[in-house]
Amino acid sequence: MWEVFAVKYAENTGRRRRNHFIVQDDLHDTPHPIFYYVWAARRGGTVVVFDTGFARELAAPRGATYERTPAEALAAIGIDAASVRDVVITHFHYDHAGGIAAFPNARFHVQDAEMAYATGRCMLHAHLKKPFICEDVTALVRALYDGRMVFHDGDAEPWPGIRLMRIGGHSAGLMSARIDTAEGPVVLASDAAHFWETLAGEPFPIVYDMRAVLEGYQRLIREAGGDPNRVVPGHDPAVIRRYPSAGPGLEGVAVRLSGPAS
């Protein structure tokens, strides 16, 4: 069985509800912090990392506080980024695909639809292009030409017990993952659900396909056996509070999303 972890590398406590929800049902535009994570699954000597985060220099212009590189965060739970062989890029947005250089020995698992989206006609539209950074995408194209890319078209199970699911919606080829653990399935939503509140049907404002966004919430909950608490949202500060620390001294840095490996 897999162990699953979330590690935090940055936060933005200056964000407000209007930044995170399309529908504003009330006039109380209260503070609504966002945290930035990458995730890892480990079983014996096999490690799969999910996403690579963004670079330090991008934090200040966005009002974010950068705490550590994703590689440093992974090192805190004993994962050496330079040795990782498999990284799932859930989608190519800057805060998920910006750090592939820290994984020089990895293959990058991506959806056909995300590569096509990030390198195709939709990037002619400023609104759709906004969450992408050209250098991140070109680094991924370089990895492709170096033979370091694994394409998936829809759902896939590249490792027994880890099912990649193409959800789409927020980005054309957005992937989530359902991971089998000793304590049942853990569903890493990535940005198929930014916050637990999002899962209740309140979409984040960046949308490629609203139908896929809304049906994606239903799929995530279904994959989690009907329990939204077994879905791990991509950016919710509560992730770091709700789950146990991954070890001594790692409070606020890394949490264990699963039971111990067995």
Ligand SMILES: [Zn+2]
């Ligand atoms: Zn994100």
